[in-house]
Amino acid sequence: MSLTEGFTVTHRRYVPHSHAHYGGDLVDGAYGLGLFGDVATELLIRTDGDEGLFAAYSAVEFLAPLRAGDVVEATATLVRVGTRSREIDFEARVVCRRAPDRGPSAADVLDPPLLVTRARGTVVAPPRP
Numbered sequence: 705m706s707l708t709e710g711f712t713v714t715h716r717r718y719v720p721h722s723h724a725h726y727g728g729d730l731v732d733g734a735y736g737l738g739l740f741g742d743v744a745t746e747l748l749i750r751t752d753g754d755e756g757l758f759a760a761y762s763a764v765e766f767l768a769p770l771r772a773g774d775v776v777e778a779t780a781t782l783v784r785v786g787t788r789s790r791e792i793d794f795e796a797r798v799v800c801r802r803a804p805d806r807g808p809s810a811a812d813v814l815d816p817p818l819l820v821t822r823a824r825g826t827v828v829a830p831p832r833p
Contacts, residue, residue, distance in 0.1 A: 773802035
């Protein structure tokens with residue numbers, strides 16, 4: 705287990721079309737926050753040997769649209785270690801995006817990736833034995 709500031713965990717996921725809720729195949733912001741919860745869980749397992757509990761977000765910024773058909777990368781970086789609390793910075797970036805103008809299944813790798821959501825949150829780990 706590594707309980708050091710700067711420790712990072714990253715997940716990637718394809719955003720299925722069943723998650724589009726709005727015109728233009730837009731996906732709601734809660735989808736990204738769900739990804740942040742998942743990546744925070746793995747971070748806590750790796751740092752504390754326990755899933756812990758998500759306590760709060762202190763900031764959330766929706767910077768660009770997330771769309772059905774995207775491949776999104778969610779990263780959690782440990783920025784502060786308290787006795788039981790852990791402060792984490794989150795970023796979600798689109799790394800691939802569909803290109804419907806070229807065909808129904810065409811897609812592009814984005815270089816650089818598109819930052820769509822940024823947040824800071826606090827999680828709580830159980831007391832260490």
